[in-house]
Amino acid sequence: MKRYLSMDLSSKLKGYLKKKGASEVGFADITNFTPKPGLTSGVIFYIAYPKEIIRNMQNAPTQEYLEELISLNTRLDALGMTCEEFLIDEGYNAYAQTKKRLGTDFGEFNSFELPHKTIATRAGLGWIGKSALFTTLKFGSALRMSSVLTNAPLDYGTPILKSKCGKCESCKDACLGGAISGKEWNYKLKRNDFYDDRKCEKYALKVSEENLGKADTVCGKCIFACPHTQRYIKRL
Known part of the structure; x- marks a missing residue:
């Protein structure tokens, strides 16, 4: 079994996943x-x-x-x-929380037991x-994520436990389904304390039918409206 210092293993894994296409790890x-x-x-x-x-x-939404x-x-x-296999090859246990594995394990509020966003x-x-989407300074909410659980010693980041949205309500204004309350997130809140997933789903079915010709649970208006997303797509 190979053993690394947490920083060495973390650096190796991060570099590997970015080489395989991850924007951030x-x-x-x-x-x-x-x-x-x-x-x-x-x-x-x-x-x-892509911008x-x-x-x-x-x-939004577009085809x-x-x-x-x-x-x-x-x-x-x-x-x-790929991440799971990498960690197992290094001698650790790992479990990839893939959509394929978790797709049927969604609970009452369309969320599985340990959401990727919690880990992020x-x-x-x-x-x-405020849209209940994971948001970063670099990409706004124009991203999708996944995660892997492991027993490997890793170099943990410093948790972010409260929102950085402040008074901004761009996503709330863009949400024609009324799913976004405008209340700021913190780690003690459950998602439905500040966001209504049923209203989001109802409107997404309607607008996707109008735009795409087929009802689906996709919208994207809040992603586009986020000021951080706008800064991302305007950067050269």
Whole structure:
């Protein structure tokens, strides 16, 4: 069994996942809320949407956005399995929280036991926006993520435990379904304390039927509206 200092292993794994296509990678201590006994480290990684696809989402959702969403989900599942295999090869236990594995395990509020976003905030990569989407300074909420649970010793980030949205309500104003309350997230809140997933789903079905000709639970208006997303797509 290979053994590394946490910083050495973390650096190696981060570089490996970025080489495989991750936009960013982080590590979190999940000891107090892991769903898998013994797997107390979380590996979180995300891939940002291409700028050109988000730029064209003034009237979201678009067909190219939907196609990219599906593509990212596939790539993230593959990246999760790649990460799992990497850690197992290094002598550790690992479990990739892929969409394929967790797709049927959603609970009452369309969320599984340990959401990727929880690991991401604990890794210090960003915060939960008023839209209930994970948000970063670099990409806004124009990203999708996945995670792997492991017992590997990793160099954990500093948790972000409260919102950085402040008084901004751009996503609330953009949400024609009324799903966003405008209340700021903090780590003590449950998602439905500040966001109504049923209203979001209802409106998404309506607007996707109008825009795409087929009812689906995709929208994207809040992603496009986020000021951090706008800064991302305007950067050269």
